[in-house]
Amino acid sequence: MNKKELEYFRNLLQEELDALLVKAGIVVGELIGTAYTNESDPLDRATEEQARNNQLRIRDRESRLIGKIRKSLQAIDEGTYGICEACEEPIDIARLKARPVTSYCITCKTKQEAFERVIGS
Template identity: 35%
Template sequence: MSKKKILTEAEVLGMGEKDYMNAEQLAFFKQRLEHLQQEILKNAGQTIENLRETILVPDPADRATIEEEHALELRTRERERKLLKKVQQSLARIESGEYGWCEETGEPIGLPRLIARTTATLSLEAQERRELRQKLFGD
């Protein structure tokens, strides 16, 4: 059984409108999302190891520096945890056939936007409207 070749970014961008979210494009984005998911999970495992390996240092300044580094690492992992949820939702959208289509308008999100932000669920116009509403009315 031969493994199907995954398209390159240039090949995806070079496809016509009629090819939007065809099987090859979906495979391209699925591979990207799965790779991102693996990276996030690997980083989380590394953070756990780093925190376990912490040694006690007598100097308060050194201890404060280490604690600050740990706090920064934990904040980074928290952002990645939220991203992981979006990645998993995007993978589910690929399976359901909804990936690449704006949740608000049903219009195509667009290949350049999806390449830049694989977890996008809104077209650029819908995202801008949402951000403007948030700015005007708050969350």
């Protein structure tokens, strides 16, 4: 991968990281600021709790994505970005554009997913 491509992915990943961190800060503030209401209707309480759980689930996914982005940025700094962790071959640029945080080429990822389906993970 050439310098221009690496800089493209560094900027792409950094912009996504910055956006996620800003969004996470806003949402965490909202979740902390939102106290449970003392609704007398159990259905209202259940609806409120479900909405809160959904927000927490989304935040958890975003938190994992932040970790993957940071790992990808570190790989760029170390010169290992775009190299498959399994076979150590270059990952196709089209795959990186579709999934910039990937650390596996499509062949190895497909094998990994097939294995996970077999063992039931």
